[in-house]
Amino acid sequence: MAIPTLTSYPLPREWRENKVQWTLDPGRAVLLIHDMQAYFCDFWGAASPFVAELVSRLAQVRQRCKDLGIPVIYTAQPGQQSDVDRALLSDMWGPGITQHPDRQAITAGLEPADDDTVLVKWRYSAFQRSPLEHMMAELGRDQLIIGGIYGHIGCLMTACDAFMRDIQPFMLADGIADFSQAEHQMALDYVATRCGRVLTCREVLGLGDTVRSLPTRDDLKSRLLSMLDEMDEPFDPDENLLDYGLDSIQMMTLLSEWREQGLELNFTDLAKTPTLNGWWALISDRGGVQ
Structure with a gap:
């Protein structure tokens, strides 16, 4: 009935992908x-x-x-x-x-x-x-x-x-x-x-540290997958995201989220290379975390 005797264990290092990408805000x-x-x-x-x-x-x-x-x-x-x-x-x-x-x-x-x-x-x-x-x-x-x-x-x-x-x-x-x-x-x-x-x-x-608060490549992939419809084939990081169904409104949503994290990009930047690898190259140039 009582709490059992507990033993230490290795902490989980991975978990299911976060379904939401809320940004932790010290003011909230x-x-x-x-x-x-x-x-x-x-x-x-x-x-x-x-x-x-x-x-x-x-x-x-x-x-x-x-x-x-x-x-x-x-x-x-x-x-x-x-x-x-x-x-x-x-x-x-x-x-x-x-x-x-x-x-x-x-x-x-x-x-x-x-x-x-x-x-x-x-x-x-x-x-x-x-x-x-x-x-x-x-x-x-x-x-x-x-x-x-x-x-x-x-x-x-x-x-x-x-x-x-x-x-x-x-x-x-x-x-x-x-x-x-x-x-x-x-x-x-x-x-x-x-x-x-x-x-x-x-x-x-790392809150308050602009560089460390920027999205990681895994963050970017997870966020894109949450926006895309279910796919019958493996996700290709070099495939055109528009072909996967991503639309301009979703791209503007991403830009807004990144701006809150201190990452300044524009719609033209994204439209030039609309792939995961292309966008990650842009983020990396601005200090994204591997």
Whole structure:
């Protein structure tokens, strides 16, 4: 019934292609550090290198967010929960943290600062029985960066809930941890294809760096494939994209998205060589990341 003893695993390095190509904007984003309490980290054992590495990555992301003016919000279950408050969680997980209220604090290395917000966590989603949505609306922010534990439970449910509230979720692929590699992988694949965008901690650390925020070749390919109709043959990077069905409105959409990322191209540039390789050559000339 309780959370099982957990072991470290190699973090997933790949996941399903992101269905959306939302651009993370420091002026619209909030960082959510989800349930990084000592009690939940303890299931990997004392002084776990796996947890220490996760804490280190999240601490770097948190600092970068603070540098960019992105608000930081934590969730934490209360150390004491009545049967009424805990409700169905008791059926699924037993008494949980109420047996170890001394382990309720956020784990060492990620302690909230005075200007951070800590929300009481009652259910899988950070939005349930909390003012998170209202707080984000008051701040004028509609993007949520999600890191913490556990990936396929609270982190995933929070991402789904955000999506259903018209808040864009960004899941940190290497900024979450889970019961197993398989469950971690499942959470990433689901977010990428159903309710948000998966990105790495390094991408958040690169926010504000014009060169590193430009699209990669994989980004370009993924974005093009999301715009094209299903194909019966393999995608050819040297084939004319107009023959694949790409139209001028979609090309203008791409130009607008790239302009927001600091990449200045025009319609004439794209029309000269309308292939993936041709467009990537143009982006590379302007500092695109391989």
